[in-house]
Amino acid sequence: MAADHTPTAGPLAGRHALVTGAGGGIGRAIATALAGAGARVSLAGRRAEPLRDLAAEIGTERALALPGFDVTDPTAVARGLETARAAFGPVGILVNNAGEAPSAAFEATGLELWNRVLAVDLTGVFLVTQAVLPDLKAQAPGARIVNVASTAGLSGYPYVAAYCAAKHGVVGLTRALALELARSGVTVNAVCPGFTDTPLLDGAIRTITGKTGRTAEEAAATLARANPQGRLVQPREVADAVLWLASPGASSVNGQAIPVDGGEVMAG
Template sequence: MTLREQRALVTGGGRGIGRAIAAGLTAAGARVSILGRDEATLREAVAAGVAADYATCDVRDEASVAAALDQLSREPAFDIAIANAGAVETGPFMRSDNERFRRMLDINLIGTVNLFHATLPAMLEHRRGRLIAIASTAGHRGYPYVSAYTAAKHAVIGLVKSLALETARSGITVNAVCPGYADTDMATASIDNVANKTGKSREEALAAMIKDNPQGRLIAPEEVAAAVLYLCGPVSDAVTGQSLMINGGEF
């Protein structure tokens, strides 16, 4: 599959799943721009050939996203927009105050909304485009101690389903990719957090994390990137409003 002459934008593209997606799109021939908050990380990714250029922004801030796109130049328009930036906070519901819920909604849902708002108008004008949200298995089922994150990811799936219906005859598809626990720095931080709080070893914390995955492992970022590439290609023109699970058969 080739994505030559396609222009792609990936939020949170400097590390983890976002970096793997950017690298996969670049390898397929797309011109890739990455967004994030850590300029050093973004600059290193561009230097490594993961992407063509970058801009710093806070995806929670609509004006910040618009300014980043202006910096990257809106012409030619982006053909592909990947809302990958996200975050998770853990804790029991009774210790998860409204501010935690707002933080999770801001980064996971509003960050996706802001990217789609910024890139969709040009796609509608050209009657082509791919909008993809990197959600989570937590967008489809509940998990204990991550109620705020789970609520936000459920909201992302609802956004994808609704927007897919609005754009169904416009040449644009809107989909989500939903990985289980992936082998990223976010997973490493979660393992360290569990180990520090519970006294478990890192091996025990990892085992608890992957116990629901029938394959008994973390998901590789490149596996998520491969799913994104499929959704970006012409063979997926009829696939919209869907959530592609990358979870080892968990459900």
Template sequence: MPALPHSLHALVTGGGRGIGREIAAGLARAGVTVTVLGRDRATLDDAVAQGAAHFAVVADVADQAAVNAAIAQAAARQPIDILVANAGAAESAPFAKSDVALFRRMIDVNFMGVVHTIQAVLPSMRQRPYGRIVAVASTAGLKGYAYVSAYSAAKHAVVGLVRSLALELATTKVTVNAVCPGFTDTDLVAGSIENIMKKTGRSHEQAVAELAKHNPQGRLVSPAEVADTVLWLSGEGAGAITGQAIAVAGGEV
């Protein structure tokens, strides 16, 4: 486990389930106070009840006013030292059937959600002796995939934001990085598997194999593997790591 200073406060968006919950739990085990943010109060409360986080605040990351209010509530308990901008959503469609509304949804959640959360925490974080910002992007932010042009465009935007902001903050104590998982064993990917089964008539095993084939290791990534990378980037030993987009994808990228 990476070395993390004591008395830190981390905010994890989309922290109620999947990768976000695994990240929150890992930070909590490392001694960090963790607040999870998301839309579903019941899911967030369950994360707290199960020990994956200490506090929960409710907001849709696409709603800037709601994000500002929720983060102000969290920061009132303790200033935020680590931001993990994990919340996201994925929709698939051929480009010819991807209307403006689909592109807007993907940009609003996957990109503007990251912008909103960073803008809310950064002024205070810059004044503190320690700061880590980690955006959970995707291998779709490093390469293209067919039928997810809107999602891929939004994740590419996240990677561009990380690289640019890291340069702006290079002389501060704040680092900015992205973690880019390949297809990961979460409920989000479970939805993709169901979609493949529905549209193609393939079995569950065949649908999983369709996604796993992108990974040279021939498997789905585990949420714990993504969380371990986030924890490393959040630690003291990663102070010289900034502006990076690290693929957790079995060699796919």
């Protein structure tokens, strides 16, 4: 694809956003919201079909599918970033969304599972951010890093010890990097969704059904009750928080971990 840096309409017109884990759920909603605000969006992920479907939905002149983008593999990250730059120029907005959340009791959490979750959910944020940071500094002021963490990065939940540890790490990395980059014009923030209506929730539902004998519908209702509003968060609600953090109006918001959870966790 030839480089096309022609501005489009919207508050993010002319900006290039890279979204990892863009193929479904929260990532898909974020990519759609950023594109709707005028950004050109590189859709990074491992599976080709959902990324290409989303690129076609947004419009291939404004969205680029980057299949094979494994956030745990520095070579794959560098290759994908090179393709993204060739299409849309330097990255000015990075959304680290790729993640997984397998469920297991702590005593049944083997080292392989532990290492895999930390590699995807935490080390992946480190690798992609390091690779993109030169672009972001060159695009400052106004460049953005938004990390999709979780309320599991602010609190604790049973049967997802590796996920909680990784997401606490993402929040810590967000805060450290925000201070390190504060004078550069690059802001770094995290959004922390509560239980959200995405396929990633299926693992938690299977754990509840397996341990309690409840139906999947009853298990989902149990998770919804963790939210004081009595419902699951919708992906678009998380995307709206990311969109705000990426916008010019959030230039003084830095180092924050913002819950999107109906009041489940009140960060102080």
